[in-house]
Amino acid sequence: MTTDGFTTCLWFDGQAEEAAHSYVSIFENSRVDRVSRHTKAGPGPEGSVLAVEFTANGQRFMALNGGPQFTFDEAISFQILCSGQQEIDHYWNRLTENGGEGGSCGWLKDRYGVSWQVVYDRLLDLMSDPDPERSARVARAMMSMGKLDVAALEKAYAGE
Numbered sequence: 001m002t003t004d005g006f007t008t009c010l011w012f013d014g015q016a017e018e019a020a021h022s023y024v025s026i027f028e029n030s031r032v033d034r035v036s037r038h039t040k041a042g043p044g045p046e047g048s049v050l051a052v053e054f055t056a057n058g059q060r061f062m063a064l065n066g067g068p069q070f071t072f073d074e075a076i077s078f079q080i081l082c083s084g085q086q087e088i089d090h091y092w093n094r095l096t097e098n099g100g101e102g103g104s105c106g107w108l109k110d111r112y113g114v115s116w117q118v119v120y121d122r123l124l125d126l127m128s129d130p131d132p133e134r135s136a137r138v139a140r141a142m143m144s145m146g147k148l149d150v151a152a153l154e155k156a157y158a159g160e
Helices: 016-026 085-099 123-127 132-143 150-158
Strands: 008-012 031-037 049-056 059-065 077-082 107-109 115-120
Touching: 008 016, 016 031, 016 049, 016 059, 016 085, 077 085, 085 107, 085 115, 085 150, 123 132, 123 150, 132 150
Parallel strands: 008 059, 077 115
Antiparallel strands: 031 049, 049 059, 107 115
């Protein structure tokens, strides 16, 4: 095994190239690395996209046009740790545009059905505070949110 880490393979039904371009437009340090196409040997139509290798936020991915047999669900998600509300808003808005949908507690699904957690980077610190009242206030606040609200989480922590 190489020492370059892992590549996450995402299974699509014909949208691999579109999804790869979408993700690289959202995250910094991103690029489409290679597009592989079907040959005469198939199994897809000659010239159609089989797979796209891309890098998003420095992480390697493979987008595979595998067909309709499998779909995404919340059992796997990507967590984006954000330093403040501006980053949360950016990722939430970009990932839910064009058919994505917001969920609870910072979770969302993008238009391809991939689940994401757009999280305030201090959230786990706030929720694991040794003072059980503080951590409970933050947990209650978070549980009432779709997109996370940094100011509201910090106010809950402070008891305001």
